[in-house]
Amino acid sequence: MDRRKFLELAGTAGAMAAGAGLAKAATKAAKPSDNKEKDEEFVAVLVDTTRCIGCRRCEVACAQVNGLPVPDPARDGALEKDRKTTVDQWTVVNRRETEKGEVFVKTQCMHCEQPACAAACPTKAMEKTHLGPVIWHPDRCMGCRYCMMACPFEIPRFEYDSWNPRIRKCIQCYERLQDGEQPACVEACPQEALMFGKKSDLLQEARSRVYRHPDKYFHHIYGEHEAGGCGWLYLSAVPFEELGFPTDVGTTPYPEYTKDFLLSVPVVDMIVPPLLYGLYELTSRKERVQEQEEGA
Amino acid sequence: MSTVATTGAPPRRSLGEFILEQLRPHGPILTPFNIISAPIILAGMVLVVIRFWKGIGAVSNLSQAHPWGVWVGFDVMTGVAFAGGAYILTAAVYVLHAEKYHPIIRATVLNGLLSYMFYSGALMIDLGRPWHIVNPIIGNKFGYSSIMFLVAWHFLLYTLSEFIEFSPAIAEWLHLPKLRQVLKALTLPTVIIGVTLSTLHQSGLGALFLFNKNKLHPLWYTEFLPVLFLVSSVFAGLSMVIFEGSITHRAFRIQIDPKKHHEFDEITLGLARGAAATMYVYLFFELLVFLHGKHWRYLNTGWGAWWLVEMVGFVAIPLALYAHGYERRRLGAIRVAAALTLVGVMLNRLNVCMIAFNWKSPVKYVPAVSEVVITLMVVFLEIWAFRWIVHRLPVLREAPAPAQEG
Numbered sequence: 001m002d003r004r005k006f007l008e009l010a011g012t013a014g015a016m017a018a019g020a021g022l023a024k025a026a027t028k029a030a031k032p033s034d035n036k037e038k039d040e041e042f043v044a045v046l047v048d049t050t051r052c053i054g055c056r057r058c059e060v061a062c063a064q065v066n067g068l069p070v071p072d073p074a075r076d077g078a079l080e081k082d083r084k085t086t087v088d089q090w091t092v093v094n095r096r097e098t099e100k101g102e103v104f105v106k107t108q109c110m111h112c113e114q115p116a117c118a119a120a121c122p123t124k125a126m127e128k129t130h131l132g133p134v135i136w137h138p139d140r141c142m143g144c145r146y147c148m149m150a151c152p153f154e155i156p157r158f159e160y161d162s163w164n165p166r167i168r169k170c171i172q173c174y175e176r177l178q179d180g181e182q183p184a185c186v187e188a189c190p191q192e193a194l195m196f197g198k199k200s201d202l203l204q205e206a207r208s209r210v211y212r213h214p215d216k217y218f219h220h221i222y223g224e225h226e227a228g229g230c231g232w233l234y235l236s237a238v239p240f241e242e243l244g245f246p247t248d249v250g251t252t253p254y255p256e257y258t259k260d261f262l263l264s265v266p267v268v269d270m271i272v273p274p275l276l277y278g279l280y281e282l283t284s285r286k287e288r289v290q291e292q293e294e295g296a
Numbered sequence: 297m298s299t300v301a302t303t304g305a306p307p308r309r310s311l312g313e314f315i316l317e318q319l320r321p322h323g324p325i326l327t328p329f330n331i332i333s334a335p336i337i338l339a340g341m342v343l344v345v346i347r348f349w350k351g352i353g354a355v356s357n358l359s360q361a362h363p364w365g366v367w368v369g370f371d372v373m374t375g376v377a378f379a380g381g382a383y384i385l386t387a388a389v390y391v392l393h394a395e396k397y398h399p400i401i402r403a404t405v406l407n408g409l410l411s412y413m414f415y416s417g418a419l420m421i422d423l424g425r426p427w428h429i430v431n432p433i434i435g436n437k438f439g440y441s442s443i444m445f446l447v448a449w450h451f452l453l454y455t456l457s458e459f460i461e462f463s464p465a466i467a468e469w470l471h472l473p474k475l476r477q478v479l480k481a482l483t484l485p486t487v488i489i490g491v492t493l494s495t496l497h498q499s500g501l502g503a504l505f506l507f508n509k510n511k512l513h514p515l516w517y518t519e520f521l522p523v524l525f526l527v528s529s530v531f532a533g534l535s536m537v538i539f540e541g542s543i544t545h546r547a548f549r550i551q552i553d554p555k556k557h558h559e560f561d562e563i564t565l566g567l568a569r570g571a572a573a574t575m576y577v578y579l580f581f582e583l584l585v586f587l588h589g590k591h592w593r594y595l596n597t598g599w600g601a602w603w604l605v606e607m608v609g610f611v612a613i614p615l616a617l618y619a620h621g622y623e624r625r626r627l628g629a630i631r632v633a634a635a636l637t638l639v640g641v642m643l644n645r646l647n648v649c650m651i652a653f654n655w656k657s658p659v660k661y662v663p664a665v666s667e668v669v670i671t672l673m674v675v676f677l678e679i680w681a682f683r684w685i686v687h688r689l690p691v692l693r694e695a696p697a698p699a700q701e702g
Contacts, residue, residue, distance in 0.1 A: 086360075116507050142432070146504070154361065269496065272495060276488045280390075
């Protein structure tokens with residue numbers, strides 16, 4: 001092997017080594033970043049839509065705690081229209097007409113256990129914390145909006161009217177949780193329609209409510225398995241389509257959809273270069289043979 | 297080195313003189329192309345200023361439901377596919393020794409390189425916080441688990457590869473034969489790495505949408521999106537080479553050795569054959585996905601009709617035209633096929649990225665005029681750069697012998 005060939009091979013080997021590094025990283029897909037204790041369980045909120053009276057105190061508390069424009073539920077008539085969360089309304093309550101009469105539904109970020117937004121983010125600006133909330137880091141985000149593309153619940157919001165735009169959404173009052181407090185909306189709810197706790201405890205509570213009142217509830221806990229499991233759980237009297245919930249999100253954790261591709265990246269990075277080099281040698285030998293035959 | 301300097305190099309000039317001489321426009325200024333493109337570029341620049349001052353919303357119709365519009369759908373998704381010719385042809389020429397295509401390699405690589413540079417430039421307009429683009433690059437925060445992160449890195453490294461592949465032409469232009477020799481020796485390993493990087497970022501652009509099972513219309517969503525994006529980048533790239541070649545060989549005819557004109561016809565026929573073969577494979581994949589997903593359920597809808605427009609009008613028909621053009625040696629048919637194919641690939645990328653994206657949402661996206669003007673600005677700037685370089689560097693023409701020696 002002459003020196004030039006060796007250098008070529010060395011270059012290829014370098015690419016392969018880089019690929020191997022990625023392989024290791026790719027397998028860590030979208031795990032909570034600061035999962036110090038493995039058995040630690042995510043917190044969650046249980047929403048019992050049969051209890052909600054549409055007072056929107058949760059909206060007010062959310063706005064106050066997060067420094068957003070505070071709505072005036074008595075006067076703004078917001079329940080008249082169907083609303084989505086916005087850059088400065090991280091939670092909204094909508095009124096729905098259903099077969100069992102009017103139902104109020106609070107929406108906000110679902111705080112998925114394996115969030116698509118965090119798996120999508122190229123800078124880890126979206127982070128699944130060990131406590132449970134999915135938060136956003138302004139110092140990392142480059143504003144590519146891939147989190148918005150990836151989110152099956154259409155939750156992250158982008159400030160299109162700012163020169164220095166932020167991604168805005170419910171962060172489940174991460175700072176309050178760290179201080180041992182509850183999310184502001186849960187604390188503000190006068191009907192105990194919202195309940196805060198460990199997810200397993202809340203699931204138990206939800207199941208016992210359905211068990212005790214089988215006629216009152218639709219037999220499904222939305223968020224238990226949706227999108228691989230969420231940090232917000234919902235009970236309802238009617239099927240969840242009627243409340244406007246996306247029922248096509250499946251139960252597969254979203255990072256699973258890209259796992260195969262991510263794992264194939266280092267494989268391709270390692271296999272293709274030697275393959276191409278082999279083809280190069282093969283075709284150049286053929287040329288040489290042709291030349292020799294023509295020469296002879 | 298010393299012998300070359302005395303025999304081949306032009307008379308010594310100061311660097312300043314050289315730069316001034318190279319900056320001077322070659323050729324007439326008031327051409328129809330300049331008269332159309334110059335005002336659009338100027339308007340685009342004004343809009344870019346507004347965008348960085350007032351935000352993306354001030355110049356675009358992007359929304360919370362449609363975060364990606366023409367800047368991503370056309371500039372990045374379509375543009376990268378169109379630039380696929382460079383990795384296909386460098387693989388053919390440098391790896392597989394298909395010497396027939398050597399005469400067009402420089403123009404193709406230059407086109408790819410410029411496309412990538414201008415698209416990443418366009419991406420700066422689309423990114424909300426572009427000053428943080430260094431984060432995923434310098435390792436401030438590596439989002440290894442992100443497809444976007446991998447695409448960005450493969451895109452970046454491939455742009456570098458293309459620069460190295462093109463760099464001998466720069467060395468010839470600057471009369472640096474020693475440097476040219478070093479750069480030339482880098483070509484094979486760079487091509488091998490470049491082709492690998494391309495397979496991954498071309499397919500990676502499709503993989504970006506793997507999350508969108510409930511947002512992208514089922515006629516376009518499949519777990520094979522990465523494969524479809526990769527295969528379509530092959531015939532998109534080849535069609536771009538044919539399309540672009542038929543224009544450059546008219547626009548820059550003076551640069552090309554007349555003996556070579558016939559060679560280019562043969563090259564075009566070969567490219568047409570390659571495009572037809574890969575389109576056949578692509579159509580077969582699409583059919584498999586269609587049958588496997590029982591997608592005939594959707595055919596009787598507006599989306600079904602739109603999908604058929606893409607698949608029949610802009611894949612099957614150009615495929616037939618390519619095959620016909622190759623069999624009967626009809627270059628006219630091949631050029632029409634190339635143009636139709638390019639429209640088809642663009643339709644496909646726009647469908648996946650914005651038109652059939654979030655199809656259940658009541659919020660629809662139609663690009664604002666200012667978004668389209670900014671996109672056109674990027675395209676025109678790239679063509680201006682291409683023209684500037686072709687007039688000065690040995691891209692289409694051969695370099696004078698001394699510059700190649702060494």
